[in-house]
Amino acid sequence: MAEATVFSQHTPQGTASPEPRPAAPGAGREPHSAAGAGSGGLPEGFEVIPGAGPAQRPGERPTLRLREGEPEEPPRYAPEWLRLREPADAAARSAESLDPLRIRLANLPSRHGGLIVHDLGCGTGSMGRWLAPLLDGAQHWILHDRDPYLLHFAAVASPRAAADGSRVTVETRRGDVARLTPDALIGASLVTASALLDVLTREEVDTLAAACAGAGCPALLTLSVVGRVEITPADPLDAEITAAFNDHQRRSGLLGPDAVGAACEAFAAHGATVHTYPSPWRLGPDHRELTAQWLRGWVGAAVEQRPELRPRADRYLAERLEACAAGELRVVVHHSDLLALSRPTGGAG
């Protein structure tokens, strides 16, 4: 199964985000600012933190990697990128989704034992830092990711208390969430994810929906990109960059901007009631660092997808970064949150 380089450009909030520790030499986890032109990397101005865009290390071939049959590890998200986006993610996630979720959780048969929450593709754990303090009652979070480095950050900066002061505990599980089975979710009260769906394939989203339906537990899957961006002031190149970026996201069969539609279909096919909520990033002068990184990743991916854009994209990016630094740029990156209420099976919670 093929997988493209990571760059789902989503986000979280929180105050407890961990400080990144120095990466082990050669581990490939450092924020490799890309090599300059001529060393196989991205050209000057397109350097991005891994996760924000198609970053490459010197000599590394670009985005495409095979998940099976290749010794290379999957692409990684730099904790710096996840930390940078955490406040914007937290501000963006829809609070509206929490009302129907709370009702469902309140009606769990054995709620008294506390909630068991599985956070898939947890990264450094921003979803838990956002959601745990918004829900009442004791919670045990099971944080899943394939990257042990990110799991380490998630464990050390985990949320400690629920909305009503009840205890929150966590454990981490390393693995491929695309292969989740209903058995892995036995006893789950809730499945969450943030900025994950669009880096999965349709088949993987179907597997996830089947696992949630099999376990009878609701799923709150936040911050999937939907492929729409508004930038003020507008530029004639906005639409072309957007289209090229969206095509880049769909490379190798990943869902990219089609993720929410595919997930709605998958969960509905398994009998779930599905709600979606807008959850846009609204970036202005207070988010210059995030906006600049996002721009580099967004334009860099577009150029990787359509190299003929490069001369115009160079000019475009330089002007956009200048406006951003001057506090004159506003960006709305549209996302969607999805709440899927699977039919309870009686064993949850």
Ligand SMILES: C[S@@+](CC[C@H](N)C(=O)[O-])C[C@H]1O[C@@H](n2cnc3c(N)ncnc32)[C@H](O)[C@@H]1O
């Ligand atoms: C965009 S990051 C989001 C991280 C975090 N949820 C957040 O909102 O900050 C996507 C995360 O999903 C993880 N991931 C992607 N595909 C995965 C898979 N198939 N199995 C396990 N983890 C995966 C990545 O390692 C990364 O931590």
